[in-house]
Amino acid sequence: MHIYITRSMFIVVNPGAELSIYRQIMRQIVEAIASARLQAGEKLPSHRELSEQLVVAPLTIKKAYDELEALGYIETQRGRGTFVSEKLPKVDKSDQLDKIEAAARQLLSLAYLGGFQLPDIIKILKDLDRELTTAPVRGKERV
Amino acid sequence: MSSVLEYVGVSRSFKGVPALRDVSFSVGEGEVVGLIGRNGAGKTTLINIAIGLLYPGSGDVRVFGLSPTGNPVAVKARIGYVSEEGHLRGGRTIRELIAFHRGLFDVWDDKVEREILDRFGLSVNARISRLSKGQRRQVGLLCAVCHRPDLLLLDEPASGLDPAARREFLEAAILLLNREGTTILFSSHQMTDVERLGGRIVLLDDGKVKLDRELDRVREEMFVAIVPRSSVPDAGTLEKIPGCLRVRSVRDEWHVVVEGADEDVHQRLKSSIGHNGIPCVRMPLEEIFIELVGGTRNKEIA
Numbered sequence: 001m002h003i004y005i006t007r008s009m010f011i012v013v014n015p016g017a018e019l020s021i022y023r024q025i026m027r028q029i030v031e032a033i034a035s036a037r038l039q040a041g042e043k044l045p046s047h048r049e050l051s052e053q054l055v056v057a058p059l060t061i062k063k064a065y066d067e068l069e070a071l072g073y074i075e076t077q078r079g080r081g082t083f084v085s086e087k088l089p090k091v092d093k094s095d096q097l098d099k100i101e102a103a104a105r106q107l108l109s110l111a112y113l114g115g116f117q118l119p120d121i122i123k124i125l126k127d128l129d130r131e132l133t134t135a136p137v138r139g140k141e142r143v
Numbered sequence: 144m145s146s147v148l149e150y151v152g153v154s155r156s157f158k159g160v161p162a163l164r165d166v167s168f169s170v171g172e173g174e175v176v177g178l179i180g181r182n183g184a185g186k187t188t189l190i191n192i193a194i195g196l197l198y199p200g201s202g203d204v205r206v207f208g209l210s211p212t213g214n215p216v217a218v219k220a221r222i223g224y225v226s227e228e229g230h231l232r233g234g235r236t237i238r239e240l241i242a243f244h245r246g247l248f249d250v251w252d253d254k255v256e257r258e259i260l261d262r263f264g265l266s267v268n269a270r271i272s273r274l275s276k277g278q279r280r281q282v283g284l285l286c287a288v289c290h291r292p293d294l295l296l297l298d299e300p301a302s303g304l305d306p307a308a309r310r311e312f313l314e315a316a317i318l319l320l321n322r323e324g325t326t327i328l329f330s331s332h333q334m335t336d337v338e339r340l341g342g343r344i345v346l347l348d349d350g351k352v353k354l355d356r357e358l359d360r361v362r363e364e365m366f367v368a369i370v371p372r373s374s375v376p377d378a379g380t381l382e383k384i385p386g387c388l389r390v391r392s393v394r395d396e397w398h399v400v401v402e403g404a405d406e407d408v409h410q411r412l413k414s415s416i417g418h419n420g421i422p423c424v425r426m427p428l429e430e431i432f433i434e435l436v437g438g439t440r441n442k443e444i445a
Contacts, residue, residue, distance in 0.1 A: 002310075015335035015336075015338035016335050016338075016427055016429070017427065018425060018426070018427060020359050020362035020363060021337075021338055021339070021341070022357075022359065030439050044187055050320045051317060051320075051321055052314070052317060052318060052321060055174060055197050055310065055313055055317055055339055056317070056338075056341065057317065057320060057339065057340050057341030057342060058317075058320055059175070059342065060341045060342055063359070088401075088418075106201070110249050
């Protein structure tokens, strides 16, 4: 498995998945930022480092970084590298709440269809929260 | 972006059987282009024409602006080539083979040579005849890149390799991309490899270019709609949908490949078929490939 793993970040790509590779990378970096595993001002791996680690074309990494930069999550400092933005993009809270509600509705429908109850879901959410907010441990790979 | 390799209206037949029909596309400097298509679609013929191993029957091919058959030495000095067969000629051991290839070129990068030998764990004393399929391909890559080519042509470089050997080959290719920014045209049946190397894809179908697109556009702006034949009896109606690339008959359904932005495609389907609720999904590259060139039961709509 080709993964990029550090104290603050965990990236894995799956070329056969529905989402294109650059979007998979974007999503995982945003997740790391959102869960504060990646802190403002923290340095991101170089295009080359990530490209060789994940075995994907350097241009794919560049595209993911460019889009993240355009969205305001990261910034490139000439000659120094790429860093998590000090000022993260403001998200419209009510807009975000709508999205969360829609996702929750879908989540619950899936659960009920499978015969699961609310407590099962709460347990999954708690586990996921722990997983997303604590740093991955080397040697204990999650997939 | 200046073009490193250019095909203009290239056709070629073998004993009267057309292998390529009016193929035109170009590969720009620093681009990585994946050539895909079924067996016999013309991929190898196209690559052989770029190397100057074959003449185009008609049309024109330019490599660095030169004709590969008119200026064979100038062109070959700047290209690297790894074939599916992995022929290795010029020595009994890896050392002899390297010496032979080194003698062919003005430039030879010892550092790249060392790096590839180390990376693949190859010994220069190893006999060529004793190498595994994967190792032969690795040596092939070594011989193809040490003269620092501006264009790398890889004809199914990973076919027949086990998953680990395939990945190692891919790692070496990515390393080169990072280090040299080499322009690459490669053919492959492994859609996941195509995704990893990224860039653009050119899909050949029966000797013709069926599709030439950025990979990300294929991934994000191509949809497959499943239409019951009971609701649309005639494929012609579906073929008229703007952006329709293919209608394929699968049992009692039509599989319709439509290109465009998400909502746009849904709108076009709706106005063509007259009602909503047609399942229309994004698919992984392999599925798109099958939808575009896979077999159909109804010959007339192929």
